[in-house]
Amino acid sequence: MKISKNNAEHYIWGDQCDGWRLVKNNDLSIIHERMPGNTHEVRHYHHHARQFFFILSGTAVLEVDGERIQLGSQEGCEVPPMVPHQMFNETNQDVEFLVISQPASRGDRVLAEK
Template structure:
């Protein structure tokens, strides 16, 4: 069966950001996310999950450890387990991106204060 954000399981995070579960397995998760202007995720890391963030449209800023990385459309970056990271949309347009996690990151997130 074909899957897209139009027929995938949808959820809202951070009050106004969207996520669509494109693949929701124990060993692999692929989520299409949308962040409006001036939104951000909380800083966190995953104990087991390795993640890959890939920007579909817009410009995202990902803080990884102590580095700030700007990701433009069609660019991505891998974040290994135990690495604090935080996604921001500091641009003047919404951003859409994929988050690919192996294994699934559900219940694996530790918030960093």
């Protein structure tokens, strides 16, 4: 079945951010996310999930274990399990990106302290 933002399961997270579940399996998750300007995710880590964040449009900052990594369009970064991370959109423009998790990260998220 062909999948897109138009027919994928949609949800809202954080402060008016969007997510579309493109692949939703226990062993693999692919989510297309949109963060409006000046929003951020909470700092967290996953016990089992390895994640790859890939920017489709816009610019984001991915904080990985205390290191801030600026990611532009068509750039990505891998985050291993047990490593605290947090996504920021510090611009006035939307940022859209893919989050690929293996295994799926649902139920595997733990809030992290700074």
